[in-house]
Structure formats: C-alpha cells, structure tokens
Amino acid sequence: MDTCGKASWYEFTTKTASGERANPEAMTAAHRTLPFGTQVLVTNLRNGRTVSVRINDRGPFIRGRIIDVTRRAARELDFKRAGWAPVRIVIKGAPVKGAPKC
Template sequence: MMVGFGKFAAVFGMLAAASGAVSPAAAQSGTASWYGSGHRTASGERYNPNGLTAAHRSLPFGTRVRVENRRTGRSVVVRINDRGPFIHGRIIDLSRGSARALGMGGTTYVSLRVVD
C-alpha cells in the first residue's frame, strides 16, 4: 500500500498510463542534479538561484515535493516551477539553494514525495 504517496502516485500513474512509461514506484527515486543560472523558468517566474525550487519533467507547476538525499538523510521541500532535467537518468533538477540545503555538490541519489 502506498500511504502518503497518493497524489504522487496518481500523477505518475496517469502519466505512465498515457505514455507507456515505467510504473510510479520506479519514478520515486533516482539521480538529482542542480543548476545555478537562468533568467526565467518554464512557469514564467524569474529564476532565483537561492530559492527552494526545482525543475521536473511532468509534475504540475506549484507542486511541493520533499526531496531526500538518500546518502545523508537530509531533506528539503521544494516547489516545482521549471521543466527538466533534460539529461537521461535524472529525475529532478534543483535550484542551487535547494541543492545546498541537501548538502549536494554535484549529483546525488534522492527520493521524491509530493507533500499535500
């Protein structure tokens, strides 16, 4: 039973069914990267490198996601306001501020959970 993953599973379940992609369980953890420059996000906001925001390929703008660094156990809640990452194998692209909160240097293995 996926208690606490309801909204996350529902979003990914619909997307997986529509696109023939992998199951929601496979989309809950993977590699995260971060980016520190940009002018505007895909949502139209001005990019704030120190903000607690992130880019995700399919979650709706405004969705709040708890990102946990699986190596250290540190976590941060970010708001999705951009699209990406566009590098194969990565599931989320964090702002510099979000990456700093997780103690990231480059890329790291994370788990994602949508927060209500």
C-alpha cells in the same frame, strides 16, 4: 508519487518554464511532468537530509536524472560540490503506500 533516482542542481538567471524569474537561492526545482506549484520533499539518500521545494520549471534533460534543484536546495541537501545525489522525491501531503526500494 514516490520516486527514486538522481538529482542534480542548476543555476541560471533567466525565466523558468512557468514564467517566473529564476532565483538560485529559492527552494524550487525542475521536473519533467509534475504541475507547476507542486510541493515535493526531496531526500538525499546518502545522508538523509530532506528539503521541500516547489516545482516551477521543466527538466532535467539529462538521462537518468529525475529532478533538478536550485543551488540553495543542493547546498541544504549537501550535494552541491558533488553535483548530483541519489534521492527520493515525494509529493508533499500525498499518501505513501510503501516506499520503493531505492
């Protein structure tokens, strides 16, 4: 899977959809369909920064967004202040058959 779209960040202190306690400093994310535990690479298309996150929640629930990352991941991707960024997400270890035009 190689997908492009908008990422946003979120922060809360309750449990995630997977049952884990939410941690805004963890390198985790919410995705609508990927299985919990899936490791994905998220690349900020504005600056080329990439992080690895583990899917442990469901979302985002805002039209046009493909992934929600934690505060820490947004900070490392350098879009925390902006609130969102255009990104590419790739399942870690999955073969990529040509990158989509983002």
